[in-house]
Amino acid sequence: MSIIPSAASQLYNAADFSQGVAYIAGEYLPLKNASIPMTDRGFVRSDATYDVVHVWNGRFFRLDNYIDRFHRSMAGFRMSIKESKDELKAILHECVRRSGLRNAYVQMTCTRGVPKPGSRDPRECINQLTCFAQPFVWIANEQQREEGLSMIISSTQRIPPESVDPRFKNFHWLDLTMAVFEAYEKGAIVPVLPDRDGHITEGPGFNIFSVRNGRIVTPDRGVFEGMTRRTVIELAPELQIACEVRPLKAAELHDADEIFITSTAGGIMPVTRLDGRQVGDGRPGRIARAIHDLYWRRHEEGWKATEIDYGTAS
Template sequence: MDTEHSTNPFAAGAAYVDGRITPIAKAKIPVTDWGYRRSDVTYDVVGVYHGAFFRLDDHLARFRASMGKMRLEPGESDADIARILTGLVRRSGLREAYVAMDCLRGRPAPGLPYHPAYGRAYLVCYAVPWVWLFTPEQQARGVHAIVAKTPRIAPESVDPTAKNFHWGDLTRANFEAHDAGAETAILTDGNGLITEGPGFNAFAIIDGTVVSPHQGALEGITRKTVIELCGLLDIPCEVRPLTVEAFEDADEIFLSTTAGGIMPVSRLGGRILGNDRPGPISARLRETFWARRAEGWHATPIDYDASVEPALA
């Protein structure tokens, strides 16, 4: 038995909830808060691999921008949030972790107008063991996907560049994929253009050029990394409108997300891409991504021997 793991109450994960630190299993939010009842919340997720955060500053900047777009203003600064996340990972001892930062709006206090302008914003952060969106085996043989009939929520209603919990369309599309025997779905804007999927950005490789949709999707940190990698590897890359027809006819398709990196697709609906395995450019990008991660690219190492603040139950 791993004695250290069995005696550490934070080994399964650690959470910070509105100023208090607790084991992940004890983390709670009020069921009356609008973060829960109205999806009045934004969030971000940063990965820890090889004992280091990947692009932590980029994730914090996007989180702050999302909070601004949703008019959420917690008391913690970006430096405070970085310290909180580091402390949670350090307390858990996890070398590979999925680390979330959420900002929720509470319900207005009694006597205040029943309006979101009067709901206090607060943070919930947590670190749990690493989460793969798709298993290593699925990634090695290529993810099986469909283009969903369900369209993405219009950006005029919900801004996709601010990470949010409005997942009704994404969840419905995931069930479409499940019913079709696939593993995930890519959604359109309802007007013939590709947007994104449940938790990931989508890319097509057309005549040797990597193409990413120009709107209707989260400006992913891993997506940003893909664009950087293309520059480093002299692979043409364009951010532009991507039609469903061009996507379905693409030479290769891959997905990108914090919880998985670069993930090739080998089947799209009834079409088998290549030889039913990841294509050469997708595979090269994926291999380079993880090799550079192992070398410490964009890494913020975690000092696991440093002290942590006392826990609050």
């Protein structure tokens, strides 16, 4: 397998690449020109898995961990790709290099593939890898990150883990998306979804932490095990903050001193309103701020970072 760009992909100039670069079937092309076949089960059945790693200041964050997680998701959904982990790393690197982006949102996706004519047997599909790099995406804008987000606990329940295992990253987002509509209708920005027992799970693209008496709590089940969540769990002891990973009741979230959410797309972001009432004193909390600062300081220091060699973008 070659990751060397073909003559066709070199036809595009650097300007085309600056808003995003995609990799499909051995080709690098501007993201806006990239598409997958319409009958790929990834499109018609949400039969796909993916992962998203970020690049900050020209360096991937925790790249090997993200790639390992992508492989776990593929195995979880009985998928595999022909590219090795090293080849995948080289492809992601090349997408970012060609975009020239220093801060980027980098996605790797495996779709089930196009079924054989007349076949409904997923085993007959050849799973397909596609990747792209685009400018860094923030779940919350600057003002929201500064002032804190307004959240609701949605009436829509998260898909149960017994149906679709949320530890394997997937496109089954309609529960999350319907909850976003409800949040907007109620004047909030983001929803968090409960499970059928009233435990808090997660929201569209993020995990949640509640803070009470200086201790942080994040749900243990029914959630995607986010890399940012993992990073917070790892960094908390450095700040002498106790962290519990256990079921989190909605009532507990209502009693929280602080709430924050975590995502590759933005890091650690405070929530200052829940279900129309202020959280704590209504301002971003001290603990969320401390973890936020340490998270970004580690980025500046190059902790768990992989440098990108931009060379001369062709």
